[in-house]
Amino acid sequence: MGSLDRSLIAGLPVFEGVAAADLDRIVGQARSLRIAKDQPVFEQEQEAHSFFLLLDGHVRVMKSTPDGHEVTVRYISPGELMGIAHALGRTTYPANAIAAVDCVALAWPSQLWPTFAADFPSFTTNTYKTVGSRLQDAHTRVIEMSTEQVDQRVAHALLKLVKQTGKKTEEGILINFPISRQDIAEMTGTTLHTVSRLLSAWEDQGLVKSGRQKVTVVEPHQLLLIAEGRVEKS
Amino acid sequence: MGSLDRSLIAGLPVFEGVAAADLDRIVGQARSLRIAKDQPVFEQEQEAHSFFLLLDGHVRVMKSTPDGHEVTVRYISPGELMGIAHALGRTTYPANAIAAVDCVALAWPSQLWPTFAADFPSFTTNTYKTVGSRLQDAHTRVIEMSTEQVDQRVAHALLKLVKQTGKKTEEGILINFPISRQDIAEMTGTTLHTVSRLLSAWEDQGLVKSGRQKVTVVEPHQLLLIAEGRVEKS
DNA sequence: CGCATCTTTGATTAAAATCAACCCAAGTGG
DNA sequence: CCACTTGGGTTGATTTTAATCAAAGATGCG
Structure with missing residues (x-):
C-alpha cells in the first residue's frame, strides 16, 4: 500500500507540467486496484464514485442499447484517464468499462475532482485536452459511419x-x-x-x-x- | 456599440452562477456581430481567434471530408457557445460554422479563455458541462449510426x-x-x-x-x- | 475428451444507394 | 410583368452492399 509513488505517473502526458510535489499529493490520494480480465471497472448508469488512470492493461469502453446492441466506444491504453464523468458535469458513468486483459489502475474518489481542478491547473488543462480529443474521435467516428x-x-x-x-x-x-x-x-x-x-x-x-x-x-x-x-x- | 449589457446574457445556462458584476466584465470584452444567412461564422482549420455565443438565429456546424462529403455535426441555437476550440486545447476550429439564417452573436478573443477560466469558475464548469453533453451527443450519434x-x-x-x-x-x-x-x-x-x-x-x-x-x-x-x-x- | 466460443463460408434477402427523369417554386433580369 | 434559370423536390427502375439465414469447422480450456 505504501508502494505508490510519483514515478508511477511522472512522465505521463496528463501530468505534464505538474510539479513533483503536486504529483506526490495526487498519488498520495489514489488507491491502486487490479481488475481481472472480463471484469468491469465501472458500469453504465452507476453512480460515478471514482475516476481512474489505467496503469497497465487495456479496457474496453462500451455502451449497451435498450434493444441489446453493444457499441464499443473506445479502448483505453495505459496512461489514459477513464471514468471522468465528474469533469463533464455528470454524476453517473455514461458507459461500461470492461478489462480486456488483467489490468492495474489508480482510482481517486470523484469528490476530489473539484479540488484537483483548482489546485493543479496543468492537470485540468491536460484533462480537457483529452476530452477534446475524445470529442474529435467521436466526430471522426460519425463521419466515418456516414461516408x-x-x-x-x-x-x-x-x-x-x-x-x-x-x-x-x-x-x-x-x-x-x-x-x-x-x-x-x-x-x-x-x-x-x-x-x-x-x-x-x-x-x-x-x-x-x-x-x-x-x-x-x-x-x-x-x-x-x-x-x-x-x-x-x- | 455601448449598447452591450449583461441583460443579453444573464439567465443563460452557461452563465448560471456567475455574479452580476462578473457578467458585466464578461460582456464588456465581447464584440457583437451579425452574420448574414449562408455566411460562415468560422471555418475548419482556420486559426481559432475567437469563441462565440449565439444570441439569435441558427448556425449549422459541419465537417467536410477530403473526398467532398459534408457531414453536419450539429445545429447551434440561441444561448449556446460555439467555436470553443481553445477550451479543448486546440488552436484551430475543427469544423465549419454557417449561418442557417441571419444571426447575431457575441465574440471574445480566444486569448481571453484562460483568464475567463481562472476568474469565473462557474462559467468554466458550465462550459465543460456543455462539452460533456456534446460528447454524449456524438456518442449517441455513433450508436444510432451503428444500430x-x-x-x-x-x-x-x-x-x-x-x-x-x-x-x-x-x-x-x-x-x-x-x-x-x-x-x-x-x-x-x-x-x-x-x-x-x-x-x-x-x-x-x-x-x-x-x-x-x-x-x-x-x-x-x-x-x-x-x-x-x-x-x-x- | 468434450464443450464453450470463435470463426468461416455459402446462399439468400433486404435495405438503401445510385441512376435517371421530371416537376415545381422562387427569384432575376430583360 | 413574364420568361428563364436555378435550386429544391419527387418518384421510378436498377444495382450494390452488407445483413441475415444457415451450417460446419477450428481452437482452446476445464
Missing part, C-alpha cells in the same frame, strides 16, 4: 488499434490484446460475418495475419489505401 | 430538431429555420432521395407536413414510435 463503406471502416479501426497498442513481431504489428471478430464489428457498426470475410480476404492478399482473437497487420500501408478507399475491391 | 436503420435515424433527427427549435403552429410543430432534404441527409448519413421518400411516406400517413426547406411535425408521438423501431414499415 465510408464497411471495408474502409474496418481498415481504419485496425489501423487505429495498431497505432494505439501495436507491438512489433516478426510477422508484422500485433494488436496487443485479445480481440474477436465480434469486437471489431462492435467498433465499426457491422456484423462479425462481414468482419470475418474481410479479414479472410485480406489474409489471402497478405495484408494481415489473424487467428482466434488475434490480429496482426502485415502491410499497414496497403491497409491505409483500403481505409482511404483508394483501392478497388477484388 | 438503427435510416428511417429511425431520420425520425430521431427530426425529433431532436423539433425539441431544439420547434415552434408551435396550428398545423403542428415547425422546425424554425430553412432545412432541405439534403441537410437532413447530411445529419443522418443518408441521401436526399431516401429522406425525400421517407418524408413523402410520412406525409401520406399524416405524421408530418413538409414543403420547400420546411418541415412541420404533426404527430411527434407516432414519429417517436418510428424512431424507436416499434412500428412496421408499410
Whole structure:
C-alpha cells in the first residue's frame, strides 16, 4: 500500500507540467486496484464514485442499447484517464468499462475532482485536452459511419488499434490484446460475418495475419489505401 | 456599440452562477456581430481567434471530408457557445460554422479563455458541462449510426430538431429555420432521395407536413414510435 | 475428451444507394 | 410583368452492399 509513488505517473502526458510535489499529493490520494480480465471497472448508469488512470492493461469502453446492441466506444491504453464523468458535469458513468486483459489502475474518489481542478491547473488543462480529443474521435467516428463503406471502416479501426497498442513481431504489428471478430464489428457498426470475410480476404492478399482473437497487420500501408478507399475491391 | 449589457446574457445556462458584476466584465470584452444567412461564422482549420455565443438565429456546424462529403455535426441555437476550440486545447476550429439564417452573436478573443477560466469558475464548469453533453451527443450519434436503420435515424433527427427549435403552429410543430432534404441527409448519413421518400411516406400517413426547406411535425408521438423501431414499415 | 466460443463460408434477402427523369417554386433580369 | 434559370423536390427502375439465414469447422480450456 505504501508502494505508490510519483514515478508511477511522472512522465505521463496528463501530468505534464505538474510539479513533483503536486504529483506526490495526487498519488498520495489514489488507491491502486487490479481488475481481472472480463471484469468491469465501472458500469453504465452507476453512480460515478471514482475516476481512474489505467496503469497497465487495456479496457474496453462500451455502451449497451435498450434493444441489446453493444457499441464499443473506445479502448483505453495505459496512461489514459477513464471514468471522468465528474469533469463533464455528470454524476453517473455514461458507459461500461470492461478489462480486456488483467489490468492495474489508480482510482481517486470523484469528490476530489473539484479540488484537483483548482489546485493543479496543468492537470485540468491536460484533462480537457483529452476530452477534446475524445470529442474529435467521436466526430471522426460519425463521419466515418456516414461516408465510408464497411471495408474502409474496418481498415481504419485496425489501423487505429495498431497505432494505439501495436507491438512489433516478426510477422508484422500485433494488436496487443485479445480481440474477436465480434469486437471489431462492435467498433465499426457491422456484423462479425462481414468482419470475418474481410479479414479472410485480406489474409489471402497478405495484408494481415489473424487467428482466434488475434490480429496482426502485415502491410499497414496497403491497409491505409483500403481505409482511404483508394483501392478497388477484388 | 455601448449598447452591450449583461441583460443579453444573464439567465443563460452557461452563465448560471456567475455574479452580476462578473457578467458585466464578461460582456464588456465581447464584440457583437451579425452574420448574414449562408455566411460562415468560422471555418475548419482556420486559426481559432475567437469563441462565440449565439444570441439569435441558427448556425449549422459541419465537417467536410477530403473526398467532398459534408457531414453536419450539429445545429447551434440561441444561448449556446460555439467555436470553443481553445477550451479543448486546440488552436484551430475543427469544423465549419454557417449561418442557417441571419444571426447575431457575441465574440471574445480566444486569448481571453484562460483568464475567463481562472476568474469565473462557474462559467468554466458550465462550459465543460456543455462539452460533456456534446460528447454524449456524438456518442449517441455513433450508436444510432451503428444500430438503427435510416428511417429511425431520420425520425430521431427530426425529433431532436423539433425539441431544439420547434415552434408551435396550428398545423403542428415547425422546425424554425430553412432545412432541405439534403441537410437532413447530411445529419443522418443518408441521401436526399431516401429522406425525400421517407418524408413523402410520412406525409401520406399524416405524421408530418413538409414543403420547400420546411418541415412541420404533426404527430411527434407516432414519429417517436418510428424512431424507436416499434412500428412496421408499410 | 468434450464443450464453450470463435470463426468461416455459402446462399439468400433486404435495405438503401445510385441512376435517371421530371416537376415545381422562387427569384432575376430583360 | 413574364420568361428563364436555378435550386429544391419527387418518384421510378436498377444495382450494390452488407445483413441475415444457415451450417460446419477450428481452437482452446476445464
